Amino acid sequence: MxxxxxxxxxxxxxxxxxxxNCSLNSDIIEAISEAIKNEESPAGREALKQIKTNSEIAFFEQMPxxxxxxxxxxxxxxxxxxxxxxxxxxxxxxxxxxxxxxxxxxxxxxxxxxxxxxxxxxxxxxxxxxxxxxxxxxxxxxxxxGFGSENMSAIKMLKPSDGLAGIKEFVVETVDKAGSNPCPPVIVGVGIGGTMEKAALIAKKALLRPIDIRNGKRHIRELEELLLKMINGLGIGPAGIGGSNTALAVNIEVYPTHIAGLPVAVNISCHATRHAEAFL
Amino acid sequence: MQKKIETPIDQDTVKRLSTGDSVLLSGIVFIARDAAHKKIAEMLDRGEPLPIDIRGQVIYYAGPCPAKPGQVIGSCGPTTSGRMDAYAPRLIKLGLAGMIGKGTRNTEVIASMKDHGAVYFCAVGGTGALLAKCIVSQEVIAFPELGTEALRKAEIKDFPVIVAIDGRGNDIYETGRLRYKKTVCDA
Structure with missing residues (x-):
């Protein structure tokens, strides 16, 4: 042992x-660089540039x-x-x-x-x-x-009959209501299935997955891609001042659930989605 | 085109600023968030004088990280302004002319801004390292027991903000997203 x-x-x-706290992961930096190129709003582009410069200052000066x-x-x-x-x-x-x-x-x-x-x-x-x-x-x-984004998260016990349409509606509505508060562009962690606490936990875990990696299951990957498009159509934009980049990614994790239930948890995270890991 | 604005802010300046303007702010601002606002409200309830003369001043909603040796202040970006909505109208009535934060304000705050002439600036949330570079000095002036939530007086230099809600009540959080809203078919 x-x-x-x-x-x-x-x-x-x-x-x-x-x-x-001091080093933004490379997958997110790349997604922000990409967003600077395709952002439709001039003010949104400026906000994204500030976000990128901020990550560089944080890294080189080792400040949060x-x-x-x-x-x-x-x-x-x-x-x-x-x-x-x-x-x-x-x-x-x-x-x-x-x-x-x-x-x-x-x-x-x-x-x-x-x-x-x-x-x-x-x-x-x-x-x-x-x-x-x-x-x-x-x-x-x-x-x-951070709690700017944590405060905007939500969980709902859907009915199985609500199905895919109910899931889409709840996820998009949660990001819509969050608006400018969670420091967009956000990363949306979604947990579907299990019990109430299991859905919340896998939504949080979904945020640990690099945002350039999609879910391995085809129907979930397609849902991630569709939800990202729908969310970016909301117009909230960088810093919430209007634009075409409201989210950088939607990461979904799923778990088996009960015949009577369809729990869905949405854990919103700001662009500073921070995680670092080590093996001992 | 960026406007350079000096604090404190007079009514002519409030009138000159329009929603969407990109502004570099310089001068004195007071840093306060949830707990300091609660204390200020309690002082007003008791009829006590406030630690600052608020007329024409700007409050920055933030709670900084501790400064490393050699730093003026640690990371110091805006916090969610909506949590201060319960307190803001009272301070605006007393002459508060500007607020810096992030996110939407409620109808009471906006009505009060229109009635008394105040402007709400937003800074980009999550850029605390960059914004800390625009703070040239700072000191705790009240409620030191609140730690990061203490009331601070700070001098800022070319601090980048956008006019989110102007003195006429135009709200970028309403107009901005309408401009870029698209209907995505959820096939």
């Missing part, structure tokens, strides 16, 4: 917090691309043949977040109680999703999530 020291988890999460450095979402895929020694895994992840947000001069945006709302001062606790998988690797993904 492979052993991994908790201290290594701490150091890894610390690094991933800084990396995710957005001041909302998010609530830290961590996916831990734990090989079943691993043992963590020298501390609790959850504590180690949170310690990594604490150190990363301090060392990286990242904003602390977490309050300890949703009603009383006192800032915890170190951006902990993280939202941690654990999954036990085969093998002896520990895969850690840090995905800081």
């Amino acid at each position: 492979k052993t991994i020291k908790a201290e290594r988890v701490i150091e890894t999460v610390e690094d991933l917090c800084i990396k995710a 691309m957005c001041q909302d450095t998010g609530m830290t979402v961590v996916f831990a895929e734990i090989g079943q043949d691993i043992r963590i020694i020298g501390g609790d895994l959850g504590d180690a992840i949170n310690e990594g977040v604490r150190r990363g947000y301090l060392k990286g001069y990242l904003r602390k945006s977490v309050v300890d109680d949703p009603i009383l709302r006192t800032n915890t001062g170190d951006n902990t606790p993280a939202v941690i999703h654990y999954e036990i998988v085969a093998g002896e690797n520990l895969k850690l993904t840090v995905a800081p999530k």
